[in-house]
Amino acid sequence: MATSTTITVSGMTCGHCVASVKEEVGALPGVTSVDVDLESGRVTVDSEGPLSREQLDAAVAEAGYEIVA
């Protein structure tokens, strides 16, 4: 069940921030790609199944950031 989820993450300021978010979110089960737009904070996550807000919150927090929308 192909799923694409879009979240907005605050606090990312450089490529290292982007890499951290990609690494943590990309490690969630079933995730096939993570695309981050640094300027807008928009993160698009493609996955094989639905991801819960809780899973995404935890992964983004692990990277050191926060989902704001």
Add this chain to the structure above:
Amino acid sequence: MATSTTITVSGMTCGHCVASVKEEVGALPGVTSVDVDLESGRVTVDSEGPLSREQLDAAVAEAGYEIVA
């Protein structure tokens, strides 16, 4: 948390089938749009949050069809 989920539904043969699927899937909580391609059976569901496979299975079954992928 904007979510787009793509499923494939078997058995739809005409515009009435499409309308039934749109109605049932569109009634799931948080769903903002349902796009159906009759030829391929591809159904794209945009929603404000994640939808579970169980919710989608139930809605498609209520319309009289089945998710095959």
